[in-house]
Amino acid sequence: MLKIQAESNVPTAYGEFRMIAFAEVETDWMPHLVIIAKNTDFSKPVNVRFHSECITGEVFHSKKCECGQQLDAAMKFMHENGGMIIYLRQEGRNIGIINKLKAYALQEQGFDTVEANLRLGLPADDRNFESAIEILNILNIKDINLLTNNPDKLQFVKNSNIRLNKRIPLQMNSTKESENYLKVKKDYFGHLLDDETTLF
Numbered sequence: 001m002l003k004i005q006a007e008s009n010v011p012t013a014y015g016e017f018r019m020i021a022f023a024e025v026e027t028d029w030m031p032h033l034v035i036i037a038k039n040t041d042f043s044k045p046v047n048v049r050f051h052s053e054c055i056t057g058e059v060f061h062s063k064k065c066e067c068g069q070q071l072d073a074a075m076k077f078m079h080e081n082g083g084m085i086i087y088l089r090q091e092g093r094n095i096g097i098i099n100k101l102k103a104y105a106l107q108e109q110g111f112d113t114v115e116a117n118l119r120l121g122l123p124a125d126d127r128n129f130e131s132a133i134e135i136l137n138i139l140n141i142k143d144i145n146l147l148t149n150n151p152d153k154l155q156f157v158k159n160s161n162i163r164l165n166k167r168i169p170l171q172m173n174s175t176k177e178s179e180n181y182l183k184v185k186k187d188y189f190g191h192l193l194d195d196e197t198t199l200f
Helices: 067-081 097-107 113-119 130-138 151-158 179-187
Strands: 003-012 015-023 032-037 046-052 084-088 143-147 163-168
Touching (some): 015 067, 015 130, 032 067, 032 130, 084 130, 097 113, 130 151, 143 151, 151 163
Parallel strands (some): 046 084, 046 143, 143 163
Antiparallel strands (some): 003 015, 015 032, 032 084
C-alpha cells in the first residue's frame, strides 16, 4: 500500500507545484512523485500525466527519446491549465538504467528499442500503471483527462474505477536520433502518433 510520506511546495521554471512523495515506507529513496499545479480545480476532471522516469532524457537531455521534452511540455501545460504529473520510478520501460545503457549499445549495432530489450532477455515494455491508479485513489481523484499517446495507459484507466473524460495528445517533434524510436512506438506499441502534427 502506497502512503504519502512527505510533501512540500516546489518552485520550478514553469511555476510553483505541490510535490508529494508516495511510497510504502518513508525510507524508500526512490518514491513515486506527484506534482500538482497550484491552480488545479478538483471539482472538474483533472488533467493528469502518467510519466515514467527517464534519467537520460530528462537529466542529460538525450536526443534518443522525447521523454525530457514531454515532461517539460506537461509541466508547462499543467501550470497553464491546472493538473498533475504522476512521476513513476520505472526507468527505461522498467528495466533500469544499467540495462537501458546495454540496450543503447545494442541499438548502436542496428537493433531497434524492442529488439535490443528482447536480445537482453527483457520485456519490450515492463511498465505498470497500477501505482498511478492507486495514487489517484489516495488523492480521491475519480475523473481525469489523460495526457498521453500510449494506449496502454488509456486501458489501465478504463479498467479501473477512474473515469476517463478524454485524452489529450502530447506529441513532440522527432529528431534524426529519435526518429526510429518514435517509429517503433507507433508501429510496435500502437502509440497514437500523428505523422505530421506536432501538438506541443
